[in-house]
Amino acid sequence: MFLKNAWYVAAMPEEVGKAPLARTVCGEKLVFYRGPDGKAVAVEDFCPHRGAPLSLGYVENGRLVCGYHGLAMGCDGKALDMPGQRVRGFPAIKSYAVEERYGFIWVWPGEPEKADPAMIHHLDWAEKAEWAYGGGLYHIKCDYRLMIDNLMDLTHETYVHTGSIGQKEIDEALVSTKTEGEHVMTSRFMDGVQPPPFWRMALRMNDLADDVKVDRWQICHFHPPSHVLIEVGVAHAGQGGYHAPDAVKASSIVVDFITPETETSHWYFWGMARRFKPGDAALTTQIREGQGKIFNEDREMLEQQQQNLLRWPERHLLKLNIDAGGVQSRRIIERKLMEEVAA
Known part of the structure; x- marks a missing residue:
C-alpha cells in the first residue's frame, strides 16, 4: 500500500516535452505531457477505446493522441475526437493533479479534489x-x-x-x-x-x-x-x-x-x-x-x-x-x- 493523497516528485521538467512520458507512481500507470497552455498534465495511461497505452502515442496541439487508432484525449481525461468516429460519449479516464514547482513536476496520485498545492514541501x-x-x-x-x-x-x-x-x-x-x-x-x-x-x-x-x-x-x-x-x-x-x-x-x-x-x-x-x-x-x-x-x-x-x-x-x-x-x-x-x- 502507498500513501496516495500526497505530493510526489514525478519527473524533471525536461522529461515532459514534445513526447508523452510514461511513469508509474504509487502503482498508478500515468502518462505526462504538456497541454495547450504548455502546462504539465497527467492522465491514466489507458486509451478508453481499446486499452492501448496512451504513452505510445504523440502530442499534437496540446492534445494527447493515441498511437493505435488516433483517439485524441483532453487534459481532463475526456475523449475529444477520432477520425470518422463519434467518441464524445466515451467514459473518461482518470486525470491527476499536477504542479510544476521548484524545478520539479509534482503529482498527487490520490483523490484530485484533495490536492492542495500549498501542501507541496517548501524548498x-x-x-x-x-x-x-x-x-x-x-x-x-x-x-x-x-x-x-x-x-x-x-x-x-x-x-x-x-x-x-x-x-x-x-x-x-x-x-x-x-x-x-x-x-x-x-x-x-x-x-x-x-x-x-x-x-x-x-x-x-x-x-x-x-x-x-x-x-x-x-x-x-x-x-x-x-x-x-x-x-x-x-x-x-x-x-x-x-x-x-x-x-x-x-x-x-x-x-x-x-x-x-x-x-x-x-x-x-x-x-x-x-x-x-x-x-x-x-x-x-x-x-x-x-x-x-x-x-x-x-x-x-x-x-x-x-x-x-x-x-x-x-x-x-x-x-x-x-x-x-x-x-x-x-x-x-x-x-x-x-x-x-x-x-
Missing part, C-alpha cells in the same frame, strides 16, 4: 539566487522505504562509500534522533577530523584549505510522504562547525525525493543544493557527477538487499540505535496510511 533554497542545484534520477529496484532507511542512517557511508564520503569517525560519533510531529531528524557531528575525498574537493572548490582538520555534520530530515533532505558540510576545525561563517566552510543540502513505483521499485530524484559559487556551471556538473557515482553505490547495495528480503520473507530485521531515524519515519508513513484508509 526555501530553490527560490534564492545564492543557491545552485544539480541532480539526477535513478530507477531503483527496491522498496522505497529501504531507501528512506538508508538515508536516515548514514553509518553505511563508512563501508559503502569508502572512496568518497566515508570515514571511520562516522561510526564513532553519537547519533541523535528526534521526532516533532511528522518531521524526523537524525543528527551526527564529528569534530576535528580529516575531510574525506569528496569534502576535500568541496573545500578546494570553495577556495579553502583542504589539508587541515575539519568539523563535519550530517543532519537528516524526513518529511512525509517520502522526502529526505540532508544538511551536510565541513568547516575548518574550531570555527563553529555547523554554525561557522560561510568563509570557512563548505556546506550543502542533499536532496532526496523518493517516489514509489511498485512494492519493490521506486524513482529516486537525487541532487545537491549548495550555497557557494552558485554561478559556476562547471562546478555544478562536477558535483553532480561525483554525487551520481556515490548514489550508484547505494543502488547496488539496496537492490541486492531487496532480493535477499524477497528470498527470506520470514526473517525479521534487527533494530539498533542507528536505525531510529528510519524506524520513526516508517511509523509516520504507517500512521498516515491508516488514516487515509480509514477516511
